Amino acid sequence: AQTVTQSQPEMSVQEAETVTLSCTYDTSESDYYLFWYKQPPSRQMILVIRQEAYKQQNATENRFSVNFQKAAKSFSLKISDSQLGDAAMYFCAYRSADAGGTSYGKLTFGQGTILTVHP
């Protein structure tokens, strides 16, 4: 079974600065997807960024980028030029790409990191 670990329960950053959220995972699979989701106080889960394991290039979405280290099973999220609206709970998640297995489609989540942004 896959596991996802976020070792930072809480992080804080000053507005306009950069912060990195950590995530590690454990799997024996070679083909999978990794995601970062943002959950603001409204509780709506919003996809921030996704990474396909077979792609070596790190994914980027505007101010958000990842550092994907497949061998180390590490998937960190970097938020540049932090804004007040970035304050939220952030979840790292894993999804198998195996279409034939019964685990296909299931997202496994980390425990979450609460990000506070100070003005």
Add this chain to the structure above:
Amino acid sequence: DVKVTQSSRYLVKRTGEKVFLECVQDMDHENMFWYRQDPGLGLRLIYFSYDVKMKEKGDIPEGYSVSREKKERFSLILESASTNQTSMYLCASSSYRRSSGNTIYFGEGSWLTVV
């Protein structure tokens, strides 16, 4: 945009009541999921369905059942609600097709309090 709609945002039920949480998605997705979210535990999968009338247990299925009679609708049922089922419940859906990007889309969540 994909829309996943959960019928109730806030519910208060009594211990022993039968509770239905409804979820509807409008993107013809094959896969649908019910998660439970508790502080310090993240999101845990209760059940998922990969087709009409098909279901698979997740990590914490005890005390829950599900129903998927139509592709767009996935219901979570608490046969006899208990106080330890007080939680936030999130419904989600996705396509199984790799071309869809494998993204899972979430509803807004249902806060259930059992008293």
